[in-house]
Amino acid sequence: MQPPTGQPPPGKRWHTREDSGIRLDAALRWWHDDEPIEHPKIIELFNASLVLDDDGRYQLRIAPDWCYVQVEDAAYEVRTVDITPDERVSLRLSDRTAEALDLGSLQLSPDGVLTCRVKQGRAKARFSRDAQYQFGELLEESPEGHLVLRAGQRHWEVPLSLDALQSAT
Numbered sequence: 001m002q003p004p005t006g007q008p009p010p011g012k013r014w015h016t017r018e019d020s021g022i023r024l025d026a027a028l029r030w031w032h033d034d035e036p037i038e039h040p041k042i043i044e045l046f047n048a049s050l051v052l053d054d055d056g057r058y059q060l061r062i063a064p065d066w067c068y069v070q071v072e073d074a075a076y077e078v079r080t081v082d083i084t085p086d087e088r089v090s091l092r093l094s095d096r097t098a099e100a101l102d103l104g105s106l107q108l109s110p111d112g113v114l115t116c117r118v119k120q121g122r123a124k125a126r127f128s129r130d131a132q133y134q135f136g137e138l139l140e141e142s143p144e145g146h147l148v149l150r151a152g153q154r155h156w157e158v159p160l161s162l163d164a165l166q167s168a169t
Contacts (some may be wrong), residue, residue: 020067022060024050028077028094028126047094050075052123074126076118081134087152089138093118093125103149103156 021033030037030046037043049060050069058071077094081101084090089101105117114127114135127135139158142148147158 017067020060020069022046022067023070024058024072024075026073028074047077048096050095052119056122074115074124076123076125078114078116078125078127078131081131081138083138083151087154089149089151091116091118091125091131104159106159108160 023031024046025031030043037046045062046060049062050071051059051061052075053059058069058075059066060069078091079094080092082090082092082098089103090098091101092098099118102117102121105121107115109115109126114132116125116127117123118125138149138151140148140150142157147160149156149158
């Protein structure tokens with residue numbers, strides 16, 4: 001089958017690898033041609049198939065097929081925060097991978113949601129409500145008034161202020 005040529009019909013677009021019409025909005029909702037994608041299995045497939053290429057562009061890679069997609073803000077959702085047996089903080093992401101939390105990349109968005117960098121710092125992840133609660137359960141205040149992340153016997157200072165977190169809730 002030959003790819004389309006010329007101009008698409010009025011109000012339509014050619015769906016090509018470069019212009020798939022697929023986007024992931026800032027709230028991590030998938031869209032196609034400005035229509036929400038609502039089927040749970042398609043959403044899960046898209047989440048698991050999202051990759052960042054060597055040029056810093058997001059692609060959906062499904063079997064041999066792929067296309068570029070627009071990502072408005074975070075590309076991944078932190079779904080679960082775990083403590084590993086060696087007392088490290090691990091994040092389970094929406095693409096079904098897990099990786100260590102980079103505490104230095106932790107930020108609080110203007111809407112009060114935690115974000116961090118993932119994929120060797122190349123991509124942004126947004127915490128789900130459950131993951132943010134799980135993370136909060138690991139925090140405590142040091143005698144000096146700093147936030148400290150507790151994982152078993154290990155403790156790390158968190159680069160966020162207690163005031164910022166309290167005003168976000």
